Each structure stands twice: as C-alpha cells, then as structure tokens.
Amino acid sequence: MQFHILTLFPEMVLTGLNTSIIGRACEAGLLSVEAINIRDFTLDKHKKVDDYPYGGGAGMLMQAQPIYDAYLSVLEKMRTKQRPRVVYLTPQGQVFTQKLAEELAGEQDLILLCGHYEGIDERVLEEIVTDYVSIGDYVLTGGELPAMVMVDAVSRMVPGVLTNRESGETESFENGLLEYPQYTRPEEWKGKKVPSVLLSGHHKNIESWRKEESLRRTRERRPDLYRTYMERGEEK
Numbered sequence: 001m002q003f004h005i006l007t008l009f010p011e012m013v014l015t016g017l018n019t020s021i022i023g024r025a026c027e028a029g030l031l032s033v034e035a036i037n038i039r040d041f042t043l044d045k046h047k048k049v050d051d052y053p054y055g056g057g058a059g060m061l062m063q064a065q066p067i068y069d070a071y072l073s074v075l076e077k078m079r080t081k082q083r084p085r086v087v088y089l090t091p092q093g094q095v096f097t098q099k100l101a102e103e104l105a106g107e108q109d110l111i112l113l114c115g116h117y118e119g120i121d122e123r124v125l126e127e128i129v130t131d132y133v134s135i136g137d138y139v140l141t142g143g144e145l146p147a148m149v150m151v152d153a154v155s156r157m158v159p160g161v162l163t164n165r166e167s168g169e170t171e172s173f174e175n176g177l178l179e180y181p182q183y184t185r186p187e188e189w190k191g192k193k194v195p196s197v198l199l200s201g202h203h204k205n206i207e208s209w210r211k212e213e214s215l216r217r218t219r220e221r222r223p224d225l226y227r228t229y230m231e232r233g234e235e236k
C-alpha cells in the first residue's frame with residue numbers, strides 16, 4: 001500500500017513514520033510512505049502558499065493551486081489510473097475509527113492532505129477530497145499528527161505488516177470490546193499476585209475469565225462501546 005502525504009512539513013511526517021513497525025514494513029516493501037511538499041508546487045516567486053480570506057476574518061488560508069498541482073503530481077506517479085481516495089484531515093470530518101482503518105487498508109494508494117493556518121480554499125477540497133476525517137473532537141495546529149495517526153492505524157491492518165505475535169487476535173476493538181488485562185513475570189510484584197486462573201493451565205477457564213474482564217473493563221471505561229455491544233447481542 002502506498003501513502004502519499006501532501007504537507008508543508010514533510011520532515012515531520014517522515015521522521016515519525018520511518019521507525020519501528022511501519023519503518024520495517026516499508027523496508028520489506030509492504031508499504032511506502034512519501035511526503036510531498038506542497039510548497040514545491042507554488043507558482044509564486046516568493047514561494048507563498050497562503051493568502052487572506054475573502055470577506056475578511058482572522059488568519060490565512062492555504063491556496064488552491066499549489067495543493068491541486070501537488071495532487072496531480074501524485075496521480076501521474078500512480079500505477080493505476082483509478083481515482084484514489086483523498087483524505088482531508090480536519091476536525092470537521094467523520095471521527096476516525098478502527099472500522100475505517102480496516103476499510104482504508106484495502107486501498108492500493110491513499111492520499112492524505114494536511115491543512116495548516118486557518119484552513120484551505122474550499123474549491124480545491126471540492127475538487128479532490130473524497131473523505132473528511134477527524135481524529136477526535138479537539139483542534140490541532142495542523143493535519144500532520146492526524147495523518148501520522150491514520151498511517152499507523154491503517155498500516156497495521158495491511159496483511160503482513162504485523163507478525164503473528166504482534167497482531168493479537170483479541171486486541172481492543174476487535175469484537176467491539178476493550179482488551180482484558182495481561183500479566184507477565186514475576187508472579188508477584190509489589191505484593192500484587194497474577195490472577196491464579198492464568199496460572200492454572202485450564203484454557204476454558206482462562207478464556208471465560210478474559211471474556212468477563214473484557215466486558216467489565218468496557219462497561220467501566222467505555223460505557224458507550226459497552227451499550228453498542230449489548231444492543232448488538234440482543235439483535236443477534
């Protein structure tokens with residue numbers, strides 16, 4: 001899968017994504033992450049990419065032309081001629097979820113557009129954006145961190161990116177519940193003992209203990225998820 005990130009801060013996204021599991025997957029050829037510097041496409045002699053909003057108001061807006069030309073440069077390089085999905089990272093988008101990460105992991109190419117300043121000229125958004133995505137109900141200074149969050153979450157859903165040991169079949173959100181608590185050696189630490197069922201070797205009991213803990217944890221920490229889970233159970 002190929003990620004193409006349109007940004008004014010290419011180093012920021014590349015530094016964050018070239019390490020650990022994502023870096024390893026890039027080296028293995030399962031993924032590629034390129035950052036396209038929008039500023040490289042401005043026709044302005046001072047390399048300006050922003051201007052004042054018509055109608056007045058605070059702050060500057062990113063102009064349409066450099067973004068559109070940066071987008072066209074990605075299309076030219078792509079192997080398929082199908083129109084790619086283009087995600088604009090914005091607090092005005094649908095909130096990013098594990099479900100969307102799984103869906104996007106099926107794309108061959110994904111373009112992520114990072115905004116800065118007070119926003120982007122609406123006309124270029126209308127022209128190229130297919131998905132408006134927010135990573136949560138708070139406002140950041142730019143779309144770079146959200147783009148990195150998305151690349152990370154989508155990448156780990158691409159087959160082969162996680163090893164079997166890393167993939168954790170039962171991890172949080174897999175079945176709409178949070179993951180149960182886990183323990184490793186030693187058996188006792190600061191007077192706290194590992195729950196004895198986990199040392200019993202009795203797989204059925206361990207399984208039902210984990211299910212109970214998952215339910216309890218979800219009910220306590222994420223009552224919203226718990227409610228959805230229970231409603232789905234009733235439907236079934």
Ligand code: ADE
Binds near residue numbers: 090133137140146
């Ligand atoms: N840009 C600024 N804040 C954002 C957010 N919460 N999600 C996505 N993009 C953003």
